Amino acid sequence: MTEQLILIPGRSAKQGVGLNKGKLKDEYKKVTTTLEVSFEDAARMGLETGDHVKISNHIGETNVTVKALREGKIPEGYAFIPYGPPSSCLFDGETCATGMPASKGMTIDIEFIKKGEKKKTTLPPRSAAG
């Protein structure tokens, strides 16, 4: 199964903390390989928090772990990943004469690889939870 999403890489507090502890350490690696998707997209693709997926585009590919977010946290069709080596694999070097690569809003293919080892309970949408 391959689906498409639009990827928005960005900063997060956990990524900042991981960065201070060391970029070559596991904590930083874990944070920067976590892909946040909307609950609706995860449900449609049959993905749960902890599942491993491959994300790719015409530039490169990388393997990441899925985290399904509560309803409304991220729009359907979009995914978020903290900045780091995995997100860089997908950046195009074209800067449209600005020096700045288009680092937000690239279309990526997302493909299921395997189930997560420790299966966590998936969050229900807020409305369904009452």
Place this chain on the structure above:
Amino acid sequence: MSAVSKDNKIVNEKIVENATCTFCGCCCDDITLTVDMDKKVVTKAKDACVLGKSWFLNHVIEDKPIARIAGKEVPLDDAIDEAAKILIEAKFPILYGMSDTICEAQRQCVPIMDDCLGTIDTTTSVCHGPSGMAFQGVGEPSMTLGEVKNRADFVMYWGGNPAEAHPRHFARYAVTPEGMFTPNGKDDRTVVICDVRHTKTAGVADIFLQVKPGKDFELLWMLRAACKGVEIPENSKEICGVDKETLEDLFEKMKNCNYGVIFFGMGLTMSRGRHFNSGALMALATDLNEFTHFVAKPARGHGNVTGADNVVSWQTGYPFGVNFSRGHPRFNPGEFTTVDTLTRGEADAALIIASDPVANFPKPAIDHITSDKCKLISIDTKNTPTSEAAHVSIQTSTYGINTGGTVYRMDDVPISLRPAFDSPFPSDLEVLTKLREKVNKLAKKLNRPYATKKYI
């Protein structure tokens, strides 16, 4: 000062009052550090946020070589000689980074590249570089954070997530502090967040606008048009994700505040439109001055990225992406910016200072900088993918923790650092001063025309 620890041992403790955290552009200068001088670690960082605490408390003096060439430990002077030789012999040397070091070290960088006929660029080019371009086009309706704290009663964040990237921005400068004209803190302010995601920042908002991804420019232009008396279109929700009523209400609040400010982040500069987005936002802030006092400011990321812009501007006339190959500075983003010079495979030597392009750059740029077509030199305080891939790698001490100097806060206010304890590693300033002297000597030998130029 000595103190007694839990297990009754005397510890050699030092308190540093009003230390500055240089992890993010807020440069909070009210941190109280407790330092264990025997172990050379910071044990407490009072008043720092989660990022600031991790910045101070994870700082340890690592047991590793000061300088390496091709992975082998060498004396520092040998590494500097090798770096100077690489840079002066290169056809297209570049220097990149500098946002995590002091201004005094940054000012050594411009002469180095001038003598090498190279290209100097800061991390601004992949951060608020487009905003820097927009400043030149539309100007910057600027202010200091002190003014915001004391006067702003309308505060907006656009395309940024300060709750995670600048955690104390709310409490120290813009949302909750009690100011001279905002004595009731947050109660005296309207806080608006505009983002594509419902981030942690959205939690503090009185109004949250979830703009459609890539439609910031459209939304900004509707508000600009409203300043000129044009009605917000009925189908605004379809266009940019926010309905007409909400926008009309927002516009009224903007017009009727006493002092409005918009902080903007990389949601604007990194998405489609880049400098047009930042330009539209600053033009909107300028337009709103027809009704009230309104300002805008980019929320800068790294501790001294603002200093890097200031130093490079003061020395060359341009903030980033400056080339010296013709013997005088030329500015051209897209041509002389680092992602471009690497992606096109032009750079044959790269001096990277306090930055990590091998972890953060687009893949084609990483492929080039790590290839044998480009000799990589790294000066950094930590082991990073860049320092590990470098041919010459020099480890330096950390600014704000081990060395003093000057940094610029995100509102261009200079702040002096108060270091906590010494480090066995040399400072960036020391290494770059030596490198500058060495490069200058070689440039004079080669009769480079500008090698005798004086820099202040």
